[in-house]
Amino acid sequence: SQLKDAGLTVFHVVPTLRAALKAVDAGVDGLVVExxxxxxxxxxxxxxTMVLLPLVASKVEVPVIAAGGFVDGRTMAAALALGAEAIQMGTRMVATVESPIHENWKQAIVDASETDTVLLNRHAAPSLRVLRTDRSNALEFDTSTNAMEHMARHSELYFGGDMDAALALGGAVAGRIESIEPVADVIKNCSNECLEVLRNLGSTYVK
Amino acid sequence: SQLKDAGLTVFHVVPTLRAALKAVDAGVDGLVVExxxxxxxxxxxxxxTMVLLPLVASKVEVPVIAAGGFVDGRTMAAALALGAEAIQMGTRMVATVESPIHENWKQAIVDASETDTVLLNRHAAPSLRVLRTDRSNALEFDTSTNAMEHMARHSELYFGGDMDAALALGGAVAGRIESIEPVADVIKNCSNECLEVLRNLGSTYVK
Incomplete structure (x- = not known):
């Protein structure tokens, strides 16, 4: 409410239907459903995303931006089918030419397979999805440590390129990213592919 | 190969790209990507699904059936956008009028929210996604027990309706299922909604 009074447009990031309904009740302009x-x-x-996005989109009237799993035009088309009006890309943008993080991290995303992330801290909110490294693998079943304690040296990771200095936050789409690209190419290819997918679906299934 | 020699059509269920490529090398007719x-x-x-399905579909030539998260026409349309040719519904079919399991289990699916399943046995394959019950909640962080040991009394769960006799296997789409429906209605509504979604996407985005 204070944010809106200041003239800002407010989109709140939500991980459950309950949080989404609470945000809508509080008067947000839209939701990022992640x-x-x-x-x-x-x-x-x-x-x-396949469960959360259509669930939330079916229960709210505000615009929804889809996040979590989005990396290209196919996933963008899926987001639109599930009721979103836009997508948000995180890991894909980290692995771009313009991204200011260290090349080691960008390369780790390119090298990762789809099983190379892990959700830590299930026992102690907030949970964190991170790339698999020696540090994150060691924490996978450790319920006595809060993984947030492993973020202190994050600048050595972000800008120094020491992949085990802290936890490298990253989405499972790392397994779908095969090269470091300019941001403009990511957006242009995503948009073009999305329209191509929608066109093909129309000509294949809609008589 | 023995299966194919016997005249069977073989679709193999796969949870990773690596397993998918191995199955294709072995000569399967198609894949269920779950x-x-x-x-x-x-x-x-x-x-x-949002990561795995488009990844596998982009790397294989055989037909792909999508599983995991599918429950209605919107998710079916998303599956087609992601490169599948069909969907498989599990939890949705358990909660149908014709399903032979006990009414308590069907009602537990209807009552569940999207956060009411948990993946057990991450430490000891096979992992199991099950509905949250007292029994499954107690196992969530227990890395000293193999959850498979909790399946012995499954017939008391399946047909006796004792929801804590064993682990009730179930997908997160339980949070999107709001009523027990006849199978024919599930399929008809899914198909109709899918075509409606594809038609709307076409008229909204494809000029």
């Missing part, structure tokens, strides 16, 4: 395959801070009760 | 939001037996390295 599935648990996305990188970074997460709800311990993880819900994937 | 994301980790689906119920039942799972890979410990969980990958959601």
């Amino acid at each position: 599935g648990s395959e996305g990188g970074g801070f997460k709800n311990p009760s993880d819900v994937s | 994301g980790s939001e689906g119920g039942g037996f799972k890979n410990p390295s969980d990958v959601s």
Whole structure:
């Protein structure tokens, strides 16, 4: 309400239907609905995009931006089918030419397979989806440590390129990213592919 | 190969790209690509449908059936956008009039929210996605027990309706299922909604 009074447009990031309804009640302009395959801070009760996005979109009237799993035009077309009006890309943008983080991290995203992220801190909110490294693998079943304690040296990771200095936040779409691209190419290819997919679906299934 | 020699059409269920490529090399006719939001037996390295399905579909030539998160026409349209040719519904079919399991289980699916499943046995394959019950909640962070040991009394669960007699396998789409429906209605509504979604996407985005 204070934010809106200041003239800002407010989109709140939500990981569950309950949080979405609470945000709408509080008067947000829209929602970023983020599935648990996305990188970074997460709800311990993880819900994937394929379940969460259509659930929330079917229960609210405000515009919805889809996040978690989005990386290209196919996933963008799926987001639109599930009721979103836009997508948000995180990990894909980290692995761009313009991204200011260290090349080691960008390369780790390119090298990752789809099983190379892990959701830590299920026992102690906030949970975190991070790239698999020696540090994150060691924490996978450790319920006595809060993974947030492993973020202190994050600048050595972000800008120094020491991949085990802290936890490298990242989404499972790392397994779908095969090269470091200019941002303009990511957006242009995504948009073009999305329209091509929608056109093909129309000509294949809609008589 | 023995299966194919016997005249069977073989679709193999896969949870990763690596498993998909291995199955294709072995000569399968097609794949069921199942994301980790689906119920039942799972890979410990969980990958959601939004990441796994387009990844596998982009790397294989055989037909792909999408599973994990599918429950209605919107999700079916998303599956087609992601490269599948069909969908498989598990939890949705358990909660139908014709399903032979006990009414208590069907009602538990209807009552569940999207956060009411949990993936057990991450430490000891096979992992299992199950409905949250007292029994499954107690196992969530227990890395000293193999959850499969909790399946012995499954017939008391399936047909006796004792929801804590064993683990009730179930997908996160339980949170999107609001009533027990006849199978014919599930399929008809799914198909109609899918075509409606594709038609609307075409008229909204494709000039």
